[in-house]
Amino acid sequence: xxxxxxxxxxxxxxxxxxxxxxxxxxxxxxxxxxxxxxxxxxxxxxxxxxxxxxxxxxxxxxxxxxxxxxxxxxxxxxxxxxxxxxxxxxxxxxxxxxxxxxxxxxxxxxxxxxxxxxxxxxxxxxxxxxxxxxxxxxxxxxxxxxxxxxxxxxxxxxxxxxxxxxxxxxxxxxxxxxxxxxxxxxxxxxxxxxxxxxxxxxxxxxxxxxxxxxxxxxxxxxxxxxxxx
Numbered sequence: 001x002x003x004x005x006x007x008x009x010x011x012x013x014x015x016x017x018x019x020x021x022x023x024x025x026x027x028x029x030x031x032x033x034x035x036x037x038x039x040x041x042x043x044x045x046x047x048x049x050x051x052x053x054x055x056x057x058x059x060x061x062x063x064x065x066x067x068x069x070x071x072x073x074x075x076x077x078x079x080x081x082x083x084x085x086x087x088x089x090x091x092x093x094x095x096x097x098x099x100x101x102x103x104x105x106x107x108x109x110x111x112x113x114x115x116x117x118x119x120x121x122x123x124x125x126x127x128x129x130x131x132x133x134x135x136x137x138x139x140x141x142x143x144x145x146x147x148x149x150x151x152x153x154x155x156x157x158x159x160x161x162x163x164x165x166x167x168x169x170x171x172x173x174x175x176x177x178x179x180x181x182x183x184x185x186x187x188x189x190x191x192x193x194x195x196x197x198x199x200x201x202x203x204x205x206x207x208x209x210x211x212x213x214x215x216x217x218x219x220x221x222x223x224x225x226x227x228x229x
Contacts, residue, residue, distance in 0.1 A: 024118070027139040027154075037127035040135060041100045044123050046071030053079070076107065086113075088155070090121070100125040111154035115147025119154060183208030187216075 033040060043049055047066065054064040062080045069075030073095055080087040088110040094103035106112050106119030119141050126134040141154050180186055184203065191201045199217040206212030 023142050024140045025142065029137045031135045031137070032128065032132060033135060034132050036131055037100060037125050037133035040133045041097075041125045044102055044125060044135070045095055045097070045100075047075070047077075050077055050079075058082075077104075086110075090119075093120075094122075111141055111152055115144050115150055115152040116141050116154065117144045118142045184212070184214075187214055 043052065047070075050064050050066070053061055060082060062082045062084045065078045065080070067076040067078055067089070069092070071092070073092055075092040076089065077092075078087055078089045086109065089107040090104040091107055092102070093105045094101060096102070102123045104121050106116075106121075110116075111119050120139075122138045122140070124136040124138075126136060128134055139154055143152055180189065184207075187201050187203075201217075202215040204213040204215055
């Protein structure tokens with residue numbers, strides 16, 4: 001039976017430094033998550049995302065370090081990649097609670113170390129419904145003239161919060177995998193194998209068929225949410 005469960009986070013590291021928008025290149029990614037916009041924003045607006053990276057993405061990041069600040073505008077954070085021979089330092093430049101927009105400016109490392117002149121990442125949390133939201137991440141970067149031919153690009157490695165849509169090859173027949181996913185098997189697996197992510201699971205209604213309601217309590221970043229099968 002399956003012994004793997006994949007949580008994919010997607011980290012975007014990008015470029016900016018006051019050049020005009022026509023000189024910037026952009027990469028945009030949208031991710032729908034089953035969480036209210038207010039909860040997703042609380043994760044992204046300060047150091048919640050950094051803490052999540054530090055805890056859950058140890059295969060990508062060796063360490064995270066807050067060099068300055070407490071999560072507000074002006075905070076400087078250093079991310080060191082595995083195996084420890086490269087890093088990226090960014091500064092929080094915009095935290096807009098009304099628009100739910102956060103921007104970080106690259107100070108050193110990543111694209112800035114290979115020919116980019118500027119690097120910025122913007123997160124925007126968009127409310128879709130009462131219990132779901134869209135995380136829009138935009139990388140903006142510019143390349144120094146002398147490096148144009150090499151076409152350097154920022155790394156794309158971090159944050160897609162709590163998204164279970166990665167392709168995963170498993171050594172099991174499709175019929176067994178389907179039996180795991182079609183009812184409550186996946187939730188039971190999460191409760192047993194992901195204790196560092198899932199604090200508890202509670203079936204509020206049903207037996208795994210259509211209409212079943214499951215309450216998932218995460219540890220400790222995201223608050224309880226309900227899934228309807």
